[in-house]
Amino acid sequence: MNAESDERKGTAATVVPGSVSGDGQKAERELGSRAPRFIRSSRVLHLSWQVGIFVVGLAVVGAGIVMLPLPGPGWLVIFGGMAIWATEFVWAQLVLRWTRRKVTEAAQRALDPKVRRRNIVLTAVGLVIIVVLVGIYVWKFGVVMPWKIDE
DSSP: OSSSSSOSSOOOOEEEEEEEEETSSSEHHHHHHHHHHHHHHHHHHHHHHHHHHHHHHHHHHHHHHTTTTTTOOHHHHHHHHHHHHHHOOOHHHHHHHHHHHHHHHHHHHHSSHHHHHHHHHHHHHHHHHHHHHHHHHHHHHOOSSSOOSOO
């Protein structure tokens, strides 16, 4: 990662989803800082910008990690923090690109008819097992709660 300048030559580029240039090719976006040009022109200003982006992203990712065991959209907030980092840092852009690719692959696998049939069968078997267990409990103990509220 280069803190001084993101004016790179020959850097890897990522494809912007859904964008197509005039000749039918996918438009590419370079990796690196998306800070305004006047911020990138000054080394001190750009470094302070990166520190600010890092701190804000860290706070959002930290809040997401706290939300994992607590109520709240933990993973969504973590990926939001990664998106904040990705506005400035190449490593975060690469992590988000990898995550996007894996989520797309998982969605395509989930829509596969064989996988859907298997999931439906497993869900049906699980429901039958639960109904049988509840039926055995009601047959053996009747409709009585397992705890004693009256005492």
